[in-house]
Amino acid sequence: MTGAGSWPPEADPVLRGEARGQGRVYQATRDQLITEHHHHYQEAGAAVAVASPDSVRVARVDRPPRVLRNREELRAGLVAALAEGGAVHVVHGMGGTGKTSLAHWLFAEATRRGQVGLWVTASDRLSLRAAMLAVAADRGAQAGEVLAAFAGHRAAADLVWQYLDRSPQRWLLVMDNADDPELLAEGGWLRSSAAGTVLVTSRRAVAALWRTATTHPLGALPxxxxxxxxxxxxxxxxxxxxxxxxxxxxxxxxxxxxxxxxxxxxxxxxxxxxxxxxxxxxxxxxxxxxxxxxxxxxxxxDRQLVSRTWQITLDSLSAQGLPEATTLLRLLSCWSADPLPLSVLASGAAAAGLDQLSPPLPAAQLEAALRALLANSLVSLQPSDPARPSAGARRLQVHAVVLDSVRAGIPPQDRRSYHRAATALLAAALPAPEAGRAPAGELLLLAPHVAALLRRGAQEVPPESIELAIRTAGSIHEAGDYQAAAALAETAGRLAQEIGGADAPAALSARRQQGDSLRRLGRLQESVQLLQDVLSRCEAVLGGDDPQTLQSALTLSLPLYLLGQRENGLALLERAVAGLRRVLGEQSPQALQGRALSLELLVDVGRVADFVHQGASTVADCEGFLGAGHPVTVVAYSNYAYGLLHAGDPPAAHAAAERAVQARIALHGPEHPLVYSAKLVLSWALMLCGRHEEAVLLMREAAEGRERLLGTGHPLSVRARILLVERLVAAGRPAEAERLFRENLADAERVSGADDPDLCRVRALFTR
The missing domain is CATH 1.10.8 (Helicase, Ruva Protein; domain 3)
Incomplete structure (x- = not known):
């Protein structure tokens, strides 16, 4: 706007002009090009037409916590930062971990200490810019300066930090919900100043902007x-x-x-x-x-819902061109909140049909999707444990509430396809039966995820998930965790019955596995009752020569034998073995397993000649057809050594028992119930060879190992203590032996029966 002036000039060749206020006069004696850049500074107190927040001196928190629990170490560090100033601190974690509540607490602490508390919402570009300019105004910037920065006539962040640096009072600047660090970077909003402290809260755990800041992860409470x-x-x-x-x-x-x-x-x-x-x-x-x-x-x-807390992040990632992050988190939600080995995603992604999900997850995008979830704190990565190498390498973990809410958000028509993909990935991670056993640590990590697949109800669970659960229960059983195996098999059997009825093959397989695990747990009556029902149903539905019927008969024979029905158990076992040899062939693992198991029962019922006739050939056939390291061959080694002791050949029994112990350790690792069973046999061989002190030491180790793994009241633990009595007598320690015998006699009669051969043999040592 041109101000008042004098025009045209009179005769005076000197041009004159006058302007008042914000007016300007342009005068030239020749052509002149004028370019202007204006800064309009209003009078102090004039209105500023900027969409700024009502206040930056008040913390924007829906419901401030009545009491902030835990976080003591982090709070102490942030309070120390208030006193020092000059630093940027970033508190990061997934939604719902209390980042804003912690910032609110520090904000209140800063104001209590006489500092100026400044609160900025950094969730979007406009809110961030307006709030930061309001901070500049709070720290003394004139309204005209703020308007100029708002209009883009001068660098807004420079103005803000100019006044923050000049602040006569120390301050705390909270930049809350900075879930998109790029917003802070592109405007240059995040800086440090000796005049105060900056606290940023964000879901982003990884960002280039955090490199010069001190970061603090925030998770769930103790x-x-x-x-x-x-x-x-x-x-x-x-x-x-x-x-x-x-x-x-x-x-x-x-x-x-x-x-x-x-x-x-x-x-x-x-x-x-x-x-x-x-x-x-x-x-x-x-x-x-x-x-x-x-x-x-x-x-x-302002109300926060868990159902949308994490969807905000997933929507943002989809808008950035990464919808695969949503697919991956939905896939993870099919499993448990327990740690998941990364190998599950890596090994079977190509074959699991992830590119058929909605949205598709091509194998090439799996890495990018995982990195995005990690960067936004939706999943966490646990390092491998050097103290437990068998537990596998790095593992993923997702909070249970995140999984539940994400799972609830999967469209109903897509849930079954996600479930199938999750099942296929776990199946690929579990070694096939013919590949041998999986390490116990890996199985323990996979088991809760397999179990989680069964919790979704009959409408969502495909048959593959039940089959996987039965197979996993068998692997866990072989690894020695009989309690977990029984629980998983029971869940699988119950769901299979719900879907297909009590006579469904999957239900019968699951219940047979449950019964076998109950036998290992020492719950023999329950095992027999369950397995008798399974065998009856198999015979009625499948027929007497069906492999599943024959396998059920074999499985039932063992708890019958342990309950003292040795003749009945052996007769049932021999019928099963004959059927398996006829139906599946001499080389089948099932038939060879039955032959290996019968070696122990033959000598216990007094058929030593039959044992001598069958023992060596059974071991040779197992080795030849299955290999020396196969679980069935290892059973044959152990039972052959046991039979040789009854056959009266201690030196041969000692050699066979040594081989059985080493084979058990190689197959199962040193801490397994069957390893201690093999050591019990070796202890007996040492005793019969006259090496009494060695026999006592090894028998004590076997007894303590069984008690540690199975419990003191387990029948096998009680039996081990009774057999230790026999070793102590042989070693010339009768007083110690008699005390141990009296302490365990009642338990031994309760779990094995008063007529148990081992108990009768030991009892005779004190009644001669």
Whole structure:
């Protein structure tokens, strides 16, 4: 705008002009090109037409925590940073871990210490820019300067940091919800200043902008603190023990705890206790947790729901051209929240049909999708444990609440295809039966994920998942974890019955595996009852010569034998072996397994001549057809050594028992119940060879190993203590032997029966 002036000039050749206020006069005696750049500074106090927040002096938190539990070490470090200034700290973690609550606590602490607290929401470009310019105004920038920066006439971030650097008071600047670090980078908003401290909260664990900052990962709370949070929020709803149970089900995630506590504290029509809440969590956890947000006293737009907390990040990744991250997290949600070996994703991705999912997940994009989930704290990566090499290499872990909410968000029409892909990946990671045993550590890592596949209900679970569970239960059984094997087989059998009825082949296979594991657990009566029902159904549905019927008969023979029905057990076993040899052939592992098992039973019923006739050929056939390291061959080694002791050939028995122990260790590792069974046989051979002290030491090791792995009340543990008595007598330690015998006699009669041959032999040592 041109101001008042004098024109045209009079005779005076000197041109004159005058302007007032913001006016300008342009004067030239020749042609002149004028380029202008304007900065309009208003008078102090003039209105500024910028969409700035109402205040940057107030922390934007929906419901500030009544008490901030745990985080003591991190809080102490951040308080020290307040005093020092000049640093940038980034607190990162997945949604719901309490990053904003921690920032709110530090904000309050800073203001309590006389510092200026400045709060900026950094979730989007416009909010960030407006709030940072409001920070500049708070620190003394004139309204005209702020308007110029807002209009782009001067560098906005430079203006903000100019006034932050000049601030006469120390300050804390919180940049909350900076989940897209690129927004901070592109405007140059994130800097450090000696005048104050910067705290950034973000879901992004990895970002180039964090390289010069101090980063602090934030995860779930410890169980005790999580339980106390629930008691803080709903003190009348239950006991601390009940709060622990709820907290454990919620994975100790602060957001879930907050919503659960809000629900319990603000009920009107219902009056659930924490125990009631825990029971209802088993039905639809995500929907129930979200109901706590409906009782929030904050604005509706500020209420956080677990069902959408992580979807925000997934939507952002899809907008960035990576929809595969959503597919991968949905796939992970089919499994358990337990650690998952990375090898599961790496080994079977190409064959699992991931490119047929919706959205598709091509194998080439798997790495990028995984990196995106890691960078946004939706999954975490656990390093391998040098102390437990058998537990596998690196593992992924996803919080249980994340899995539940993501799983609930999969379109119903897509769930079965995701389930099939998850099953195929686990099946590829589990060694095939003919490949030998899997390391126990790997099996223990895979087992909870296989079990999780069975929890989705009959409508979602494909037959492949049940078959995988039965196969996994068998592998776990071979690895020596009979309790886990029985539980997994029971779950698989129950679901198979629900889908196909009690006579379905999968149901019968699962229940047979369950019965065999119950036998190993010493629950012999339960084992016999279950296996007799399985055998009856197999005979009725499949016929007497079906391999599954014959295998069921073989499996039933063992608990019958252990219950003292030795003749019946052996007769059933021999019929099964004859059928397996006829139906499957002499070289089949099933027929050879039956022959190997019969070696022990033959000598126990007094048919030593039959043992001598069959023993060496059975071992030779197992070695020749299956190989020396096959589990069936190892059973043959061990039972052959046992039979040689009854046949009266201690030197040969000693050599065979040594080989059996080494084969057991090579197959199962040193800590396995069957290794200690083999050492028991070797101890007996040492005793009969006159090496009494060695026999006592090895027998004591076998007894203690069985007690450690199976429990002191297990029949095999009781039997081991009774047989240790025999070794002590042979070693010339009668007083110690008699004391041990008296202590264990009642248990031995209870679990084995008063007529058990081993017990009768040991009892005779004290009644001569």
């Amino acid at each position: 169980l005790e603190d999580a339980a106390q949070v629930l008691c803080d929020l709903a003190p009348e709803s239950g006991t601390l023990d009940q709060a622990r149970a709820v907290a454990r089900s919620l994975g100790c995630l602060p957001l879930a705890l907050d919503l659960a506590g809000s629900y319990l504290a603000h009920q009107i029509l219902e009056s659930w206790t924490m125990a009631d809440y825990h029971d209802h969590l088993q039905d639809d956890a995500t929907a129930l947790i979200d109901q706590g947000a409906q009782l929030s006293q904050g604005p509706a737009e």
